Amino acid sequence: MFQATKLKRLIFFLLADTIIFIVSIYIAYLLRFSGNIPEIYYQGLFITMIFLVGLKLSFMWMFKIYKVPWRFFGLNEARKIFLAHICATVIFSVIYFIIQDYLKPYPQSVVSIDLLISCLMVGALRISKRMFLDFSNKPHKGEPCIVFGATTKAIHVLNGLKQGYLDFYAVGVVDGRSDLIGTYCDGFLVQDKDEIPAIIKEYNVKTAIIALALNQDDLQVVFDELTRYGIRDVKLFSLVEKDPIKDISIEDLLARKPKDLNPEIIANFLKDKVALVTGAGGSIGSEICKQCLKYGVKQLIMVEHSEFNLYKIAEDTHDSRTVSRLVNITNEQDFESIFEEFKPQIVIHAAAYKHVPLCELNPRSAVENNIVGTKNVIDFSKKHGVKKVVMISSDKAVRPTNIMGTTKRVCELYALNSNKQGVCEIVCVRFGNVLGSSGSVIPKFKAQIAANKPLSVTHPDITRYFMLTSEACQLVLQAASIAKGGELFVLDMGEPVKIVDLAKKMLLLSNKEHLGIEFVGLRTGEKLYEELLINKDDVQTKFESIFVTHSEPYDLELLNKQISELLTLKGDKVAAALKNIVPEFNHALNLKG
Structure with a gap:
């Protein structure tokens, strides 16, 4: 047809x-x-x-x-x-x-x-x-809406509405810029945004389409204004999206969109290289894989121990340059054989157990997967001539209060003290939560909303840092491209977000505010506030979103001995042994209630 x-x-x-x-x-x-x-x-x-x-x-x-x-x-x-x-x-x-x-x-x-x-x-x-x-007087179909922003995007929106691509029709164009108010946009007199209540009252408008390119802060302001006026359905228009007009999402409101991303530098770092990514099917690892392919790697070795996750990233990338290996990085023989076969030049280590409560319940597994797995990555990279190793760390490694964060700090210590400048350059990149990652709060809230359940928040004052997965991964690769070896990079995650405010916004966006919020108490090992990633002693790189932070040297021979001892312990003894390595570890226990 x-x-x-x-x-x-x-x-x-x-x-x-x-x-x-x-x-x-x-x-x-x-x-x-x-x-x-x-x-x-x-x-x-x-x-x-x-x-x-x-x-x-x-x-x-x-x-x-x-x-x-x-x-x-x-x-x-x-x-x-x-x-x-x-x-x-x-x-x-x-x-x-x-x-x-x-x-x-x-x-x-x-x-x-x-x-x-x-x-x-x-x-x-x-x-x-x-x-x-444009000039035919066809009867209106669907619901009335307003277009926010007198731009060329607005003209596209208005034309699309006339063609009937959405079940809406425009009743007005509004803008906050004084030089545009009183002008005409595709036949509509541009009105001041203060006129929105009058338009809502006259036409019973419940929907607004934003036709402006806004950063996260400005988008948040516009969203708050529209919802305050009584708009219950806010949509975004973008010429670069697959679906030009889409419902505004919590990711849109939280996305930071760093201004200093430099695709050319990342491409120069990855182009025509053989790269290996551990944890290739995870939230971070899968995006790293996509970015590596985007920026022109010669070959990509995707290492993952979850069959389903490896299958999914292989299907998502579907590229002849990829090789899938279903291997646990703690299995030394199988893991080392990958280095022997493919001889990677760049290794990006994203594999880790990161769910705080599960690591608390399974401390030995957290030690084996996070610490021993990282040790294998570092040791085999040095042995087989890898030029650069990038270990992805976490904000939970900063003055850790849980097993997961402490194991990541031990990983940082091992990686940074194993560095061999000019031979095998090893760097760490530390950042906070990524939007929508598996096990994070946003997918959990979405699932609860879909099930018509109240949103469970641990504490009214709990805050977290957030960044889009794609942007965090690009910044990781950008940091790696300027690394000389031995650096602990920190990504600027912006301002922390109160989880209760996040929950309220998600209920508002879903038009399910009646579900409410239920406070369930902090979980074992969970911080009320994540530590500030950037402090006054950190040095900014040539990129405003990337800093280098200070990390104390650690005797590698002693650390290897302590890791071996860790593997002989179980239960509470694991936490005590971890504190010997990371003195700042202050285990947060029994915080529920």
Whole structure:
């Protein structure tokens, strides 16, 4: 059905343009000779028609004009039509000088006249349907909405609404910028945003579509304004998204969008390299894999011990450069064989147990997976000539209060004190929560909302740092690209977010505020506030979102001995042994209630 519609459109425009081109040339001759064409010029007229019609159709095809539907015709397409006509005219002028003996006498001005007439007629045909739809008084369908922002994006939104792509119709355009208020946007008088309550009252509006490119702070302000006025359904328009108009999400409101991401530097770091990623199917690891492929690695070795997670990332990437290995990094023999076979140049270590309560219940497993796994990554990388190792750490390693955070701090100590500058450069990158990662609070809240259950928050004052997964991973790779070895990088996560405020916003976005919030008490090992990632002693790199923090040296021989002793312990003895390695470890126990 869809292909048949495209074919019909193509045939229609080809026939219509052919007729227009013929008529245009004839009109150009009529204008040149004041409506009376001398018979002696008819031969030149017919030859001109043959060449110019063919050339115009060819260049229109080359500029892909025939792939543009009526509804998408705009200034860009008009520019292409003009360029196609210019090219056809230039080529015809060359042909004229070759065959001018067959055309004499020939009025050369008709070519310029034809160019103008033909452009106008072809453009008029394509805009005619748009004009008809814009000025037709069709009955409104769906619900009324307002468009926030008098921008070119707003024009796209309004055109889409007229075409019926959403079950809404616009009743007004509002903006907060004084220089735009009182102007017109696609036929709508732009009103001050303070007029929103009046528009809501007159038309019973419940939906607003934001047609502005806003950073996270400004988007939060606009969202709060709209909801305060009584708007219950807020949508975002973006030309780069698969679905241009989508419901605003909690990720949109929390996303930081660092301004100093430099794709060129990341590409130079990864291009044509063999990279190995541990924990390749996890929230961080899977995004790291996608970024590695995006930035041009020669080969990507994806190591993962979860069959389902490895299957999923393999399906998501579906790239001939990837190799999937279902291996637990604590299995020394199998894991080392991967280094022997593929000889990676870059290793990005994302594998870790990170769920605080589960690590508290299973301290030995946390030690084996996090510490021994990291030790294997570092040791095999040094042994097999890996140029750079990037270990992904956590904000929970800062003055840790739980088993998970302490194991990550031990991993940092082992990695940073194993560094060999110029041989195997090992760096750590520490950051906070990523939005939507497995086991994090946002997917948990979404599941509770879907089940119509109250949102469970541990404490009214608990806060956390958040960043989009894709942006955090790009910053990790960017930090690695400037590393010399031995650095502990820290990502600027912005301001902490109160989890109770996050829960309220998610209920508001879901229009399920009636579900409410239930406070369940802090879990064992859980902090009320995560430590500030950036402090006054940290040194900013050339990127404003990446800092280098101080880390004390540690005797590697002693650390290896302490790790071996850890593996002989169980239960509470594990926590005591961890405190011997990390004196700042202050285990938070029995905090419920």
